[in-house]
Amino acid sequence: MPDFKKMVRDRLRDCGLSPMRECEIVDEISQHLRDRYEAQLSTGATEDVAEREIIEELEGRDLAGDLRKIEERWIDPVELGTGEGSDIWSGLWQDLRYATRTLRLNPGFTTACVLSLALGIGANTAIFQLIDAVRMRVLPVAHPEELAVIRPTDFHVTGRHHGRYGYVTNQMWEQIRAQQQGFSGVFAFGNEDFNLATRGQVRYAQGLWVSGEFFDVLGIQPILGRVFHRPDDRAGCGAPGTVISYEFWQSEFGGQASAIGKTLELEGHSFAVLGVTPANFHGVDVGHRFDVAVLICSEPTIAGESSLYVLPHGWWLVAMGRLKQGWTLDKASAQLEAISPGLMQETLPPVYQAEARKEYLQKKLAAYPGSTGVSNLRQQYESPLWLLLAITGLVLLIACANLANLLLARASAREKEIAVRIALGAARGRIVRQLFTESILLALLGATFGMVLARLLSSFLVRYLSGEGDVRHIFVGLATDWRVLGFTAGLAVLTCVLVGLAPAIKSTRMAPALLMSLAGRGLTTTRERFSLRRALVVAQVALSLVLVVSALLFGESLRKILTLDSGFQRDGVLVMDIDYTRLNLPYDQRGPFRERIVERVRSLPGVQSAAETTEVPLGGSYWNDEVVVNGEVKKGWVDMGHITPGYFQTIGTPLLAGRNFNERDTASSPKVAIVNQEFARKIMGTENPMGRTFKINVYRGQPQYEYEIVGLMANAKYDDLRKAFDPIAFYPQLQDDRPDANAEIIVRSSGLLEPIVGELRQAMADVNPEIAIDFHSLAAQINDGLLKERLLAILSGFFGLLAAILATVGLYGVMAYMVAKRTNEIGIRMAVGAAPIQMIELVLREAGKLYGVGVAVGVVMTLVVGRWAASLLFGLKPYNSAVLATACLGLAVVTVLASAVPARRAAKLQPMAALREE
């Protein structure tokens, strides 16, 4: 008799039927074939003929094809603990398939896990990306490790400080170039904004002053045209041309080769475009990029009367160099120190008074690491960024604790299955590996989405840090380099281990017989796992407390700084920067010219008051000097400025005593001053300084006037909101001997600021269309200066909230699990007479214990880490009992909320049903 079952089975091999269904169909059809065969034989056919007929019948149609259309395709399940072979790779693919299927069948769980991991990993990676860009990444030049910054060992300077750094003067730079021995090449640079527009318009380009060998020492080759070289850089070079950046070339010239030779107007002077730098080169100032590079020797041409080129006390450059072969930083520093006395003597500014001379001559030059360039962004934001990284690290830990809890819960639900498999001979290690694979997969998914989130978050942060104003854009080259990838991968691995290993091991540690006999009841042997879950929740509560406290501290710090008494009214004030260099007015005409402008502005409708000042509060630039009282130089710097009448009214600082400046305070009248309370107290040693006089500790050779104090103003912040009040002295604008060819006009409006901008522009154009004007609001300017505080407050607030949510979820999970596991016990209690309210108390008491321990640990942690944040806080200490109490209260509310549902469930349990439950 032919094997009919085999015949049929052979034809069904590729159908993808489940084994059971295949068996059924094979049985049925083979039965039919046997009946047909026997019927054939009974009619006298031979066995061969009968068999041939059967085969023909089977092959008459595509049986498998038809069945495939009807029957369900069966997916081969992977049994836990199976897999042949003992080496690590066998069954790995199986583990992965099993893990994938498990996660796919639990979309809610998977989404929750991946989302919380993505948030944790993403946030960490974003902050790390910023730290990497600002702190760690070396410049994209040849051999960056050879670069060094050459500067004095102390930062204090006397004189005119210009630009972001201003480490050396031009004279010092030239001497360094001539006398240094440790460097194969040195260069200098400074930063500047150039107005590209004409006829009153303002459009700034970010500029770089560079010495001739800047590009050569850095090894930068142009992608078009040429760059500067040493011979180009000589005194009196005029306007030989400019080298532009790749981005600027794209935006201004559309990336056309014909850009070479075209001219750019920089502050009204024509510069031909000589060349274009490569796309990945942004200068050596990390956090900023450049649009146009101009030779240092062109500075006098552009700056005119305010040139720093030949000013021995003009601090505007940074010197850097490339170490020679075999020279170290220490060796180079030693040589620089050796030449310092002679160098300082040769470049000593002749205008310095005795004190300043002494200080200057004692300066020593040294070499500092320069592979990561220079960066004031780094100085400002490095501490906050590290703190934020610590915060996001804590968030990730909390997310991991949540996940570990979830995985533990799921593992305990499968403990019976695992016990059966172990009893049937599955390798324990194998099962651990299979369970661990799930967490690996979760971590990988979390890391992948985290990378995407990281990119979005870091781009947002960079845009946020850029603030207002078109030239204050911060540029941070965010790149997913090996460090960032390594960091993310490391986080993913750490997460896996934290989240997956413990639950996996714990699940397989118990004796199978014992596990099977428990039938899922919450008795002693699973207490160990429950302890781990409780410990995880306690950790979550503790970490959440730290984060919530930090959020409250930074939020309060920001609130304090925003509401502190600055001494002036910041809202409703427009600042108008005017530049009338192109009018070429002589000094004696400038004062009256500016008075006319202010009068014109005051006459406009919508303008409540207006005044002119050389220094706008918190405007970023400042003038300070020491003063001389009765022949004695008083210690301490006094902030100074020239103002017109109407200043106090416009800025909103009250005049407390004496008089305001008026039209009688002219260039030929006696010199007068208005000082603030701090000046009176600190410099004059009295609360009423009216009629007292002082002099400014001017440079040698400058006229030294005696100023009579005619007015006392209230204290007001001058250059930094965070600092205490400094002494301030204001002088009448008309008594300024050498007013600059630019000014700041502050305008207070009775209404909104936007509408009057157009009127002001027109008014200035009416006076003279060559006046360049730019506007910004005082409030926005001050806000920009508080970026650091705002960033910390917003981000720590966001992460604090996230931590609280995660802790709630964690608490809820454990409480729900507890109630489920103690159902029997609750049933017994209620059966013997306990009231539902007592069951609620039971749950809340349990939650309370977790909260109590968590908060206790959290308070200790907060006190320990608090001191790191101290320097970033304003107006409060990290050990603030009110903040701590608020955070504890907040988490208490969270605990109650998280326990509410499980408590209700416990109270509503029916005793009989509870007792019956296994």
Added chain:
Amino acid sequence: MALTNAGFDRELKKGSAELLILSLLQGRPRHGYEISQLIEQRSAGTLKFNVASLYPLLYRLEKRGWIEGQWVEKPGQRRRRYYRLIPAGKAMLKQQRRTWAEFVAAMQRITGVSHA
């Protein structure tokens, strides 16, 4: 177009196969071999269902919920899978019979073919 016997067989069977199976199951439950034998006998050999077309059809009808299969082991016999008509199938049989009768009547009117 000229329809060969094989073509005629195929086209008609396609439309009527379900009706055939359902009507044969109306009386009592039957197994697959029995159904194929009945069809061959009652059609005097005109209609033949080979195993590769019969069983997919039975499984399709079962999936639609018109028939139900059950393994039955009678004493002295090998176990077989018997199919029976269930209520949804009965309703479908009634509908298909009506449709078929209308079709035949329409064909008769057009072609003038009648049956004994």
